Amino acid sequence: xxxSFEPWLYLAPMLxxxxxxxxxxxxxxxxxxxxxxxxxxxxRDFVGFDQFLRILSExxxxxxxxxxxxxxxxxxxxxxxxxxxxxxxxxxxxxxxIKFIQPVLFVPWAVPSFLIGLMWVWMFNPVTGPLPYLFEWxxxxxxxxxxxxDPDHAMWGPITANVWFGIPFFTIMLLAAxxxxxxxxxxxxxxxxxSGLKAFRHITVPLIAPTIIITLMMRAIWIxxxxxxxxxxxxxxxxxxxxxxxxxxxxxAYQKMDFGYASVLxxxxxxxxxxxxxxxxxxxxxxxxxI
Amino acid sequence: MKILKYPFIIGxxxxxxxxxxxxxxxxxxxxxxxxxxxxVAWPSNxxxxxxxxxxxxxxxPDYFLNSxxxxxxxxxxxxxxxxxxxxxxxxxxxxGKVTLLIILLLTQMFPIVMVIAPIYNVLTYINLVDSxxxxxxxxxxxxxxxxxxxxxxxxDGTPMELEEAAMIDGCTRLQALEKVTLPxxxxxxxxxxxxxxxxxWSELLFALxxxxxxxxxxxxxxxxxxxxxxxxxxxxxxxxxxxxxIPVCLFFAYIQKFIVQGLTAGALKG
Numbered sequence: 325x326x327x328s329f330e331p332w333l334y335l336a337p338m339l340x341x342x343x344x345x346x347x348x349x350x351x352x353x354x355x356x357x358x359x360x361x362x363x364x365x366x367x368r369d370f371v372g373f374d375q376f377l378r379i380l381s382e383x384x385x386x387x388x389x390x391x392x393x394x395x396x397x398x399x400x401x402x403x404x405x406x407x408x409x410x411x412x413x414x415x416x417x418x419x420x421x422i423k424f425i426q427p428v429l430f431v432p433w434a435v436p437s438f439l440i441g442l443m444w445v446w447m448f449n450p451v452t453g454p455l456p457y458l459f460e461w462x463x464x465x466x467x468x469x470x471x472x473x474d475p476d477h478a479m480w481g482p483i484t485a486n487v488w489f490g491i492p493f494f495t496i497m498l499l500a501a502x503x504x505x506x507x508x509x510x511x512x513x514x515x516x517x518x519s520g521l522k523a524f525r526h527i528t529v530p531l532i533a534p535t536i537i538i539t540l541m542m543r544a545i546w547i548x549x550x551x552x553x554x555x556x557x558x559x560x561x562x563x564x565x566x567x568x569x570x571x572x573x574x575x576x577a578y579q580k581m582d583f584g585y586a587s588v589l590x591x592x593x594x595x596x597x598x599x600x601x602x603x604x605x606x607x608x609x610x611x612x613x614x615i
Numbered sequence: 616m617k618i619l620k621y622p623f624i625i626g627x628x629x630x631x632x633x634x635x636x637x638x639x640x641x642x643x644x645x646x647x648x649x650x651x652x653x654x655v656a657w658p659s660n661x662x663x664x665x666x667x668x669x670x671x672x673x674x675x676p677d678y679f680l681n682s683x684x685x686x687x688x689x690x691x692x693x694x695x696x697x698x699x700x701x702x703x704x705x706x707x708x709x710x711g712k713v714t715l716l717i718i719l720l721l722t723q724m725f726p727i728v729m730v731i732a733p734i735y736n737v738l739t740y741i742n743l744v745d746s747x748x749x750x751x752x753x754x755x756x757x758x759x760x761x762x763x764x765x766x767x768x769x770x771d772g773t774p775m776e777l778e779e780a781a782m783i784d785g786c787t788r789l790q791a792l793e794k795v796t797l798p799x800x801x802x803x804x805x806x807x808x809x810x811x812x813x814x815x816w817s818e819l820l821f822a823l824x825x826x827x828x829x830x831x832x833x834x835x836x837x838x839x840x841x842x843x844x845x846x847x848x849x850x851x852x853x854x855x856x857x858x859x860x861i862p863v864c865l866f867f868a869y870i871q872k873f874i875v876q877g878l879t880a881g882a883l884k885g
Contacts, residue, residue, distance in 0.1 A: 443638055
């Protein structure tokens, strides 16, 4: 009897906060999807599932933004994770001056996202930043231009900014995971003749796997929902080439003031993220068997 | 591998610091040279006026103090609750656990912009709108799900046997957690603290929507004061940003000893 009650005791303080300040507002936000907000009279009418039909039948921007979300999320996540892991391994092995360099490497994570956007707008602008000249020198561009105004490549602007911002997250989390592996395990393994890459593959990776899965899961969800950098840098343009679902939701809610439809779009995004979440959760359960 | 190490570190440092350097350059460039010397690495004339304006003339010392109070309190609250909650999720199998995990995950998937108005209503209801206390509660609630998952993943990585042995030796569960498992999870606690502190330190949207009194403003919202309808004061904005990085560096320098030390202070060696 006590056994089944005990975990809820530890969870209670946390759940109280989440219930009051996250879940209740969340349900309210979802309920918007069933209302049509009228700005002029300030009233709202219950319209049932009407607005859900709109997303399926007549919204081309949604489809574009969906494809862009996939690209934005996977490219950002790939570079953040691989570079973050590489940096975590470097820091884990240690080097001269690490004490002073390490805190500096974490700095991007602490910059407010709209400032990150502004910073990179400066960097990419040929009047105020060095990057167009670097790209010209490297042969990517014939003349130094602003990548953010080129519909074919504009997305790489916010992605670069996002990678800059997100590397430290993976570094901190993975470094902490690497640090909590008992050294004795490696000592025992090396007595059995297992070291180097083999030890990394069979000891390190499985032991940091829980952290890898949870960080990949959360980061992907956050990146897909992360609109600030794009809003500041390109505002979805040029020609919707950087419009992701999250920026489209922001635009629908705060520019067009159509909270009902914005909520429908949010629910669509939620569903897709759930599919991703369940897939990773499934992998996580599978892997636990082997750890 | 060893030879590649230093080029990699230099590469990372360059990528991380160059944009910060560029903002620093903007912060010391006199306004009249901002565009005419936009692409030179060091302006022909430098000025500290922007720093003076931010630190002495404006309300930034207050904003920084508010931000610091909000971030520290949020980090402490979240870490305490997540240490407990993550423990329950890692060490117990109970009815409703899967549902709970899904709900916690769901909270992260819905765009923040859609919940601002409902949260505002809750804050009004508990009379904490337009105050940093309300902001702390909101930040705590929103950072808890991930922090809890994170602590869970660190508990998952520590052997349960040590804890069980301690309980057989007469420790209560919470004593075993405190004396055996938590020292092993010190890197995870450090990472959680660092994550939540920076998340609260840099959050803008809630701060902008829930706070209107100058005396309660945090620094990201304060920075928006530089953006007016007609112009943006880039120099002061850059200066405020550079100044805001200093406390974060210090905080990371402090918590890195938890992340890095970890096991050496842990129970296995003791």
